[in-house]
Amino acid sequence: MEQHGYAIRSHALAMIRQGASYAEVSNRLNVPHGTISWWRHEERRALGITIERTHDCPRCCPRDFDRRAYSYVLGLYLGDGHIVSKPKQHHLSIFCCDSWPGLITAAEDAMRAVMPLPRVRRRQLTGCTEVKSFTRHWTCLFPQHGPGKKYRRRVALEAWQQDIVEAHPWEFIRGLIHSDGCRIVNWTTKVVGGERKRYEYPRYFFSNKSDDIRALFTEALRMVGVRWTILARGADPFNVSVARKESVALMDAHVGAKY
Structure with missing residues (x-):
């Protein structure tokens, strides 16, 4: 691995503190993006600075959101989705058969419509695609999350979820059928x-x-x-x-x- 001297590291961090993006610093100093990110992380830790990631969870910061899209994602989640929520790993995953590329796109679009800020990506598996949205706040929107398989535990909607399903039943049905x-x-x-x-x-x-x-x-x-x-x-x-x-x-x- 290429080693970068103290002067390069100090210059990079100074640029970041002055508002330069990681991409700008990486291009100008010919230092990998990940290295700069690690330097910045180490600097914050040394200074005792904790970073609270920004989020747009409509349950934690009440706001209007796309309830129609949520009803669809709820159906997808109950049918063939799961949430991983553990230290340093938080995401909602929906598994879609590769035979239906439109479904893959619909799942991705609906996730972004509900919470636009979290990163969404696809992971190719054998015969299917995993659509993943990365944020711990999916557990806020899907309180049905819990240990073990869904069919082995009680699954009931909360009152606010029931209101959304009653307002958009077809989207909920569509999500369940699609999953x-x-x-x-x-x-x-x-x-x-x-x-x-x-x-x-x-x-x-x-x-x-x-x-x-x-x-x-x-x-x-x-x-x-x-x-x-x-x-x-x-x-x-x-x-x-x-x-x-x-x-x-x-x-x-x-x-x-x-x-």
Whole structure:
């Protein structure tokens, strides 16, 4: 690793204190950005200066925020998301199948709409993309966070979350479908006038092990007038099915297939 002398370090820190950006200092002195950041961190620590990171959490600093986007992200989180919250590592992760690039972009855009300040990035995994937003304050917005898998603990919305879902139920439903649901097309054949014809009919499924999360989904369906049935997998009521023609039409108008 290239070593930089005391004079270069002092010059770099003086420039930073005078308002220069890390990029400016790095380019001018030919010192890596990370090295400058470390020097600045060490200087603050020596002076006993603690830095409080800026944030735009609407729960900690009450402000107006995009509740429609929040309702969608809430659905994504309950379906197939998780929060990491431990020393020096805090982020919300939503896992999206690579077959649906539009969903990946929608998740990223919605996270930024709710809290614009945190850094958001994508991490490519095998067959899927992890969309990550880095801030400890996602735990403020998702009090359902806790140890262990969501289906093994009680999941209930707080009053302020319930108000948002009631105001934007379709976004909540869409988030749940985009995470743990699908739109499929079933088909059958029937002989009509001596000729066998093929008939296709679409339906929606939502599959989740948590009784509480399935109940939140079906309650949102009730709000918007969508009829549903429960299909058990063995003795486990694992799937919620929407198959009635008029209900599927409503889902198509407001949710649609993953893309």
